[in-house]
Amino acid sequence: MQTRSFVSFITVAAIAAASINACSSKNNGSEPQVNENQDGGGGGDGGLGGFMTPGNGGDGGISTPIPCATGCTVATCTAGGSTTITGVVYDPKGADPVYNVQVYVPSSALPTFSPGASCGSCGDLYPSNVIATAATGTNGSFILKGAPNGTNIPLVIQIGKWRRQYTIPTVAPCVANAAPTLRLPADSSEGDLPDIAISTGGLDSLECLPLRMGISASEYIPGAGTSGHIHIFTGGAPNTSTQGAVTENPTTSPQANTNLWDGPEDLLKNDVVLFSCEGAPTAYLSGSAGPANLMQYVNNGGRVFASHYHFAWLTETDVTPANPFATVTPPLATWSNLTNSAILNDNVSFPTDIVTTLANGNPFPEGVALKAWLGNVDALDSSGKLDVYYARDNSDVTATNTNSQAWAALDPSVASSYPQTTSAPTQYFSFDTPIGTGAGEQCGRFVYSDLHVSGGPGVAAAGVTADYASGSPYFVPEGCATRALTPQEKALEFMLFDLTSCLVPVGTMPMGLQQPQ
Numbered sequence: 001m002q003t004r005s006f007v008s009f010i011t012v013a014a015i016a017a018a019s020i021n022a023c024s025s026k027n028n029g030s031e032p033q034v035n036e037n038q039d040g041g042g043g044g045d046g047g048l049g050g051f052m053t054p055g056n057g058g059d060g061g062i063s064t065p066i067p068c069a070t071g072c073t074v075a076t077c078t079a080g081g082s083t084t085i086t087g088v089v090y091d092p093k094g095a096d097p098v099y100n101v102q103v104y105v106p107s108s109a110l111p112t113f114s115p116g117a118s119c120g121s122c123g124d125l126y127p128s129n130v131i132a133t134a135a136t137g138t139n140g141s142f143i144l145k146g147a148p149n150g151t152n153i154p155l156v157i158q159i160g161k162w163r164r165q166y167t168i169p170t171v172a173p174c175v176a177n178a179a180p181t182l183r184l185p186a187d188s189s190e191g192d193l194p195d196i197a198i199s200t201g202g203l204d205s206l207e208c209l210p211l212r213m214g215i216s217a218s219e220y221i222p223g224a225g226t227s228g229h230i231h232i233f234t235g236g237a238p239n240t241s242t243q244g245a246v247t248e249n250p251t252t253s254p255q256a257n258t259n260l261w262d263g264p265e266d267l268l269k270n271d272v273v274l275f276s277c278e279g280a281p282t283a284y285l286s287g288s289a290g291p292a293n294l295m296q297y298v299n300n301g302g303r304v305f306a307s308h309y310h311f312a313w314l315t316e317t318d319v320t321p322a323n324p325f326a327t328v329t330p331p332l333a334t335w336s337n338l339t340n341s342a343i344l345n346d347n348v349s350f351p352t353d354i355v356t357t358l359a360n361g362n363p364f365p366e367g368v369a370l371k372a373w374l375g376n377v378d379a380l381d382s383s384g385k386l387d388v389y390y391a392r393d394n395s396d397v398t399a400t401n402t403n404s405q406a407w408a409a410l411d412p413s414v415a416s417s418y419p420q421t422t423s424a425p426t427q428y429f430s431f432d433t434p435i436g437t438g439a440g441e442q443c444g445r446f447v448y449s450d451l452h453v454s455g456g457p458g459v460a461a462a463g464v465t466a467d468y469a470s471g472s473p474y475f476v477p478e479g480c481a482t483r484a485l486t487p488q489e490k491a492l493e494f495m496l497f498d499l500t501s502c503l504v505p506v507g508t509m510p511m512g513l514q515q516p517q
Helices: 206-212 290-299 308-315 365-376 487-499
Strands: 002-006 072-076 084-090 102-106 130-135 141-145 150-159 162-171 176-178 196-200 220-222 230-234 272-275 303-307 350-354 386-388 404-410 426-433 444-449
Touching: 072 150, 084 102, 102 141, 130 141, 196 206, 206 230, 206 272, 206 487, 290 303, 290 308, 290 426, 290 444, 303 308, 303 487, 308 444, 350 365, 365 404, 365 487, 386 487, 444 487
Parallel strands: 084 176, 196 230, 196 272, 220 230, 272 303, 303 444
Antiparallel strands: 002 072, 084 141, 102 130, 102 150, 150 162, 350 386, 350 404, 404 426, 426 444
């Protein structure tokens, strides 16, 4: 075995010249190969078991020195061997593995993130040079080949603006070095997080999802602000009572219609915006600048997740100014039952198929990954279906809706019991923006969910603890139920990490950092 000094590092040119636009983490370059069956030596409770220690992260980037910035050694191993680091990356709670996380040893300083959404390059989020890199598979595992050996080796895990640094005390050359469990940051003391705005509603409780994913309660703040990353706004029409939960730390959260989507500048402060169902169509959007503001947000790199009755963002057409989403040709979806007739039966679950093919019959890679990931986290039933509660029949995405991609649809067997439904109502679909531009020019994504992730305040499926079970007033995060994620919440967890990563054009494989040769 020989050891050589790694003096001249390979620039990640694919990042610097990324043609896939960003707001987060997937990047152009050759895709690292990951053994999906590798368990990565997982175990432990977040990498604090002595093998690795976390760096002092924060919104301004990681402040601890990066030893490899001044020189590292990479062993020249015999017989084609390599110094490797293997492991598994989990969500902030340490419960579910996370797909397509970039794991790398940097050789230059980590960049400071600019706040909010943008159409900047993925390269803006990553160091200009890395020594070794890998991406996690659908079981969260990775194999980092060609790692430097020695002491105090930095290891960064990152997906979009979720970023955390660990330091490995010792890496032995030319052997596999198994890391304990790695966990994305739960708060700013552990690393960097994206800014997520949530408009609460009376018939869903999306705002509780980050808490159950492991995000610290201290990250919840009322409205826009810099002291946390989960920004709570309340739904409801102007001059009426608010919809859903409010903050109490120490001031109540502002209403979304006057403080979030009142202008693109407020929306653009956030990497992602989640709209929780308000219990009725968001009719007060009619005649407002809200849809135009939201269109400007996603056209400039914003990401949106809208639950059920927020179909109003996409369907209102009969007033001035015209809704730009509703005038898209061809339509984003075929809409029907835009009233409570869309309810099937909230007391039972419905088998749902994960869409794994495109309209042309080719594979839909993100759908393939979602289905495999759901299987790895035990969210599928024995027939390989995602069983969902609170299903609705409002949207149907077919081959004619060329701007949209379905992710999940009720199994056609549902129609035999509920003949009022279409054959397979779409439950999740997305479209990328600006609509009508080339894939390399698109940087925003909008996901519509035709189901409720939960039953809303005080309501839950059988055997599941309800959020805000003690009744009104509903305070977040205090009133959120402390429990494991349900299968449909796990599906949304996958989508939330997808929404906060660099945009992967529909039909293409996610790209990792370019592996140095």
